[in-house]
Amino acid sequence: MKKVVIASVAAVLLSFGAVTVAGPGNASTEPQQATGQIIVKFRDNGAAAGVLRQHSLSEGAGVGSTGAHVVKVPAGQESSLIEALSRNPAVEYAEPDEVVTATTSDQYFPRQYALQNTGQSFTNTASTLTVAGGTADADVDAVEAWSVTTGNGVKVAVLDSGVATDNADISPKVVLRANFSGAATNEDNYGHGTHVAGIVAASSNNTVGVAGTCPGCTILAGKVLNDSGVGSSSSLANGINWAVANGAKVINMSIGVRASRNLETAINNAWSKGVVLVAAAGNGGNQTKIYPAAYPNVIAVAATDNKDAKASFSTYGASWVDIAAPGVNVYSTFPNHTFVLGTQNSRSFGYDVGNGTSMSSPIVAATAALAFSSHPGATNASVRASVESTADKISGTGTFWAYGRVNADKAVR
Known part of the structure; x- marks a missing residue:
């Protein structure tokens, strides 16, 4: 496991996009x-x-x-x-x-626990900050899963704001890029997509930065959000079609939009082609459905914290939210150039934390990719069943989400 570098520490509340909520006490705005x-x-x-x-x-x-x-x-x-x-x-x-927007409610709490947490505290010398480990069982047992597989080149499509070309911890993992956003280039000038992609597949054991949940996976970077973090349901549908055509086994969508028949058709077409689709459940702190997460052929993901409790901002509801994953203080990659989320929220170049179901969704997507890798002949239906049925039935299961908090180690075995 690599060391996590934090250049600065901040506690900033972020709200962007039409269907997202900054945190407790902040009402969501209507999608546009x-x-x-x-x-x-x-x-x-x-x-x-x-x-x-x-x-x-x-x-x-x-x-x-x-x-x-x-x-x-x-x-x-x-x-x-x-x-x-x-x-x-x-x-x-x-x-x-x-209008499609990224589903991140970004509140900074300096703890890293999502992939492996032994309950210890440590001092981050880059920021002279003491970081508490939290509850040992709140992680997804990714390190244990890696003894079975690290992903072995499974393609995960990240449909988001792009992936930065200047972060060496994630850029080399991108095997194909496409731009459906209307932005001038497919560079990630917003920052969200780079953070999500790093959670999926940042390189491991290279002494710098962070490790992805599926460090052997590769990334298809479909830019469906522009440089302001905004896209459309048609751009997302085009991204889904592109991902399927280029061999994605898993598609991650850390974004939110109102229901669209066109988007649902694209989702269903991808499912019929054998793809697992995963999406963020949203940050409304309520039970209001957002899409694409609420479509039946998508795994909807809520957020937990380092104590294995529902994150205060997370949308919930066991009738439609399938599973949970860590979404508070998730360390990952950011661009090494000026990006919108960094400017708005004092995020560091290279590496920093993000909070939201946007961070939870790629952990589940990466777990699905690991399960594809470890089960020869697996189908999307069998992988989804493996991921959901092996989730740890933490407090809130059956109320906040249907199956529990994802466990990568159990899913791959």
Whole structure:
């Protein structure tokens, strides 16, 4: 296990994005629609051009494998055109292209425990901070799992804000990049995607930085959030389709959006192709569903702390949240250039902590990848069953989440 380097210590509350909540006592805001575009699916594509012409519109780009198209519309007329098109029998559905945001509520508590925690305290010499270990059983037993497998090249798609090219602990693990966000480049100038990717697959045993939960995994970096941390449901659906086409066994989505039939179609298509999909349950501190986590073919992940208790900010509800994983004070990689989350929250270049179900989701995604690696011939259904059925039934199981807190060691055996 590598040493964790912390250049600075801060306790900053972060709120960004439409469906996220900064923490206790802060109400979430309503998700927003992408301006100037909607998603339309026709029952008969031959009728599309004629129907759209009636509204002075033209057919736009397809959305992955869903059969729907993004249609450009005058700003301010999105809702009225959705209503008008929905009344046409040739239209299967018309819906907003919802804004997608990262689901991180970032409150700094200086403890590292997620992968292995023996309950000890230690002094971080970089920041002269004494760090308490917490409860020994609050970790996911990743180190024990590595005696079975470290992932062996299993591809995990991280659909997020990109992965920084200048952090040597995670950038070499990226085997393919794509940009669906509308940003000028696929560089991660927001920071969220780099942090999530490091939780999945940062290099281990190289004496610097952090170790990923699945250090042998590789990353498909699909940039679906722009440099402000905002994307659309269509960009996410396109990212899902791209990930499937390029061999992802697991897709992680530490993002939140309102329900979308188009997005659900992309999710279901990916599941039918044998992919495990994992998403953050959100940081509302309530039971309100967010998507894609709430879709049946997605593993919805809540957050726990270093005492194996539900994180105060975590969304919950055993009727739809499947599993939990550490999401408080999770150390991981950040860009080594100026990035938005670093500027907003005094996060250090290279390495620092993040808090939120955004951090919990990639731990579960990486565990699924480890399970794929350790079970030859496994299917997405069998891997999901392995991950869920072997979770530790901590306090809150059956109330806050259905199965428990993930245990990587048990999942791979």
